[in-house]
Structure formats: structure tokens, C-alpha cells
Amino acid sequence: MSYxxxxxxxxxxxxxxxxxAKVVVVNPETLRQVTIQKDFWIDTGFDGGIHVAQFHKExxxxxxxxxxxxxxxxxxxxxxxxHRCLAYLQQIDDHEFPMPGIEAELILQGSDRHGLxxxxxxxxxxxxxxxxxxxxxxxSGSVQAKK
Amino acid sequence: xxxxxxxETTLKKEELTTxxxxxxxxxxxxxxxxxIGHQYLGLGTSIDTQDIFPLRDYPLQLKDNxxxxxxxxxxxxxxxxxxxxxxxxxxxxxxxxxxxxxITLMELVAERASAHFxxxxxxxxxxxxxxxxxxxSDTRVSLLKKLQDRRYQEQIFVWRIGFNAFSGRL
Numbered sequence: 001m002s003y004x005x006x007x008x009x010x011x012x013x014x015x016x017x018x019x020x021a022k023v024v025v026v027n028p029e030t031l032r033q034v035t036i037q038k039d040f041w042i043d044t045g046f047d048g049g050i051h052v053a054q055f056h057k058e059x060x061x062x063x064x065x066x067x068x069x070x071x072x073x074x075x076x077x078x079x080x081x082x083h084r085c086l087a088y089l090q091q092i093d094d095h096e097f098p099m100p101g102i103e104a105e106l107i108l109q110g111s112d113r114h115g116l117x118x119x120x121x122x123x124x125x126x127x128x129x130x131x132x133x134x135x136x137x138x139x140s141g142s143v144q145a146k147k
Numbered sequence: 148x149x150x151x152x153x154x155e156t157t158l159k160k161e162e163l164t165t166x167x168x169x170x171x172x173x174x175x176x177x178x179x180x181x182x183i184g185h186q187y188l189g190l191g192t193s194i195d196t197q198d199i200f201p202l203r204d205y206p207l208q209l210k211d212n213x214x215x216x217x218x219x220x221x222x223x224x225x226x227x228x229x230x231x232x233x234x235x236x237x238x239x240x241x242x243x244x245x246x247x248x249x250i251t252l253m254e255l256v257a258e259r260a261s262a263h264f265x266x267x268x269x270x271x272x273x274x275x276x277x278x279x280x281x282x283x284s285d286t287r288v289s290l291l292k293k294l295q296d297r298r299y300q301e302q303i304f305v306w307r308i309g310f311n312a313f314s315g316r317l
Contacts, residue, residue: 028295048314049287068273068294069304071250073315081246084305084313086291105287105314118314120287 004126004141008093012134017042018114019138022091023050025060025106032063039114040092042127042136046118048072049104050087053111057083060108072109082109089121092138226263226278232256236276252276257306268309275301287314 008019021040026033036056043051057067067083074080085108088101104121128137228236232255235248244252253276260266260278271290273281281303284290290305307313 045317046315047317066295066298068291069249069253069302070306070313071253071311071315073312075316077316079250079312079315081249082313084291086288086295103288103292105291107314119317120314 004139007095007125007138007140009135009137010093012136013039015134017129017136019092019117021089021093021115021117023052023087023104023106023115024090024101025063025065025085025087026100027063027065030064034059034063034065036087036115040117041114042122043116043118044122046116047120048107048116048118049120050089051107051109051116051118053113053115054083054108055111057108060085067108072107080109082107084108089117224279226256226259228259228278229255232259232278239276253304253306254311256304257308261308266308270308271305271313272308273303273305275299275303277301 010017010019012018018039018041020037023036024033025036034056036052036059038052040050051072060067065085067085070082070084071079072082085106087104087106089104090097090099090101102121102124124140126139126141130136232252235244235252235255238244238248239252256274256276256278257272260272260274260280263278264280266272266280266283270283270285271287272283273290273294275281279301281299282290282293284293294303294305305313
């Protein structure tokens, strides 16, 4: 048995499932925060959390948050350098998540204008893709064990 | 009458049962034997058998081994880094590394640290560029949460043990 709570339903944009989302990075010491609001592609081929372009690095370091070095695997199997920190996904479209939001890894790499929401975020939701009609639905929910 | 002569097997058996067993000891074992003898079997020495792990025939009393192990030349809590990594670390002191060099350094350090500290594949770890383990966690988010709550003097990078990227394309 399972239950679902509706979050959003939308049409594809340029053939891809995009959502508008609000991501927040907080400095835990000073509580200063940076908000990143942009379109994110729902990417089931990406096993990380949230990916944005590296130009956001400056905004984040301005509030005194340390970014950790590391690598990210890109299409083709290569590894490239990237920076990371902890972030909170607070909103997608009109749906707000309970504060402080969904905790996620935020990766800063590349220069794409849109961001990515990977499997580490998508694992919280039930998503149905209707390819022929270019339509998708997101719901939060859980599966309960059969008695 | 038939004269019965002991066969070779029976002779060997007799030798083994009647003679004092010959202990083949290496030089190190002999030294250990003498050392332990001096430590525990001296005249007037009473042995407390509590909390003693028997090692062969001799007691090994861990609580008495208080002498600190000191390694001169390199610290024990850092893995021994390969020459390529040392070269890159020295280069990093003089100026910034290229992206390729940085990735190579992280790969070398992570590989050596994983082996040295026997980190499990799939775990998420934060390491210093000299190979010291700062944090290990089961998930990306829990590792980043732990890191965010503390300040570190050394520069840190994050790594997924046994993988070439912390996260990415499947």
C-alpha cells in the first residue's frame, strides 16, 4: 500500500523535464545565506544531489562558507574537478518544503545556465514521466509494507 | 623364532615421545623468548594472570607495554605518499596546480589513504592533501554536514572510496 502527496505536474520544456527551484546555502556560524533560484533539469542519470554552474562559487564564499574540492564524473566517463558544500532545496515551483528544506549536496561545476536535480534528491519523490505527452508529475510519498 | 626388529616408524615414534621436543626458533623468537623471560620469569617475580592474552607459551600483558612507538622520519598517521604525489604537493606550495594535476593528486592521495587506513569501498571520506582522514561517512550529505560544522587548518577534499568521482554520471 502506498500514499502520494501531490507536489507538481508540468509539461516538458524544450523536450526535457525542467522545474523552477529555490536552493539555499547557509553559513551555520553566522546564519547568513545565499539563495540560488533557477531552472533545474530532472536528471535521473546523475547520482549526486544538486548541480549548478561554478560561477555561483563567489556568492557562496562571500558568506564565509567553505567549499570542498573533489571530482565529478561527467558524460563520457571522465572526471573533472568540482567544488561542493551542503545546501537546502526549499521550493520547487509553488511547492515549499518544510524548513529548512531538503538537505543535499550542492556541486559547483561547469557553466550551464540550468541546474540539475540528481538521484540523491529524486529519491524522496515519486515521479511519473509521460513521454508521448511530454508531461510529468512529482509527488512525495512512501510505500508501506503489506500486512 | 622370529626376531622382531623395530621398524623405522616405531623408532621415530619412540624418539618423539621420549626425547625433549626440539623447538626450532628463529633469532627473533629467541630474542623474544629471552626478553619475555627477563621481563616476567625473573627470580622473585610474581605473574598476575588477569588480563593476560596467552601468546604461545608466554603471556603478553598489553597493559605493561606502555613504551610509546616512535617513528623517526615520518608520522604514523599519514600514509606514505608516492613520489608523484610528493612532487605535486611541492609544486602546489609554489603556485596553483592545473585541473589535471589536482585530479591526479587527489586520486593518488585517496588511493594511498584508502589502502593505508583500510577504508571501505563506497564510503564517503574527507581527506587532507597529505593523506590524513578527516571524516568518513556513509552518505554524501552526512559527510558534508559533519564538515560544515568544523573549521580545518589544512585544505580538504572529498572522495568516494573505490570510485574516481564523488558523484556524477551513472
